[in-house]
Amino acid sequence: MPEHVMKPGWFTVHVLNRAVTWFTRRGLSVWGARVLAVRGRKSGEWRRTPVNPLTLGEHRYLVAPRGHVQWTHNMRVAGGGQLLxxxxxxxxxxxxxxxxxxxxLRAYLKRWKAEVGVFFGGVGPGSTDEELRAIAPKHPVFRITTKS
Incomplete structure (x- = not known):
């Protein structure tokens, strides 16, 4: 696995993500989290993972704090998905x-640093544009547009 990807631990995968997903699917957002559903690029089956959407100005974004992970690869192929x-x-x-x-990234870290700051290597909302630009290749960002 590339060094810029931090694989979630057992507790995150089997307890925390499942709890956030369970609450979110029942309309109880945990700190604004949602569940992302995106089709697997090989299987075509829906894959789900908790995400922290960001609204900035008139646009909404999904940022991958852990780097280039399965949902980002799937999103590139699928071109979209669902927020549950x-x-x-x-x-x-x-x-x-x-x-x-x-x-x-600055706005995302300002909003979500307590939950995801560890994945950004010491870069935070007060970092310079240059510092943020240096980590940008490690963190995919997608602008999402809701279908009418």
Whole structure:
């Protein structure tokens, strides 16, 4: 596994993610989290994982704090997915270029640093654009557009 990917531990996978998913699917958002459903790029089956969506201005984003993980690979192939919660939101996804990520990463870290800051190697919301740009290739970001 590439060094910039932090694989979740047993507790995260088997306890924390399942608990967040269970609550979120019943309309009880845990700190604003949602469940991302995206089709597997090989199996075509729905894959689910908790995510922390970010609203910035008029756009919404999904940021991959753990790096290039399965859901990011699947998203690139599927071109969209669903956000699950009290309601299902179908969306299309557009990947953001690394040079365009600093403002998004700063806002994401400002909102979610307590939960995901460990995955950003000491870079935080107060970091310079240069520091954020340096880590941008390690953290895929997708702008999501809800289908009408």
């Amino acid at each position: 919660g009290r309601k299902v939101e179908e969306f299309t996804a557009t990947e953001i270029a690394d040079d365009d990520k600093p403002e998004i």
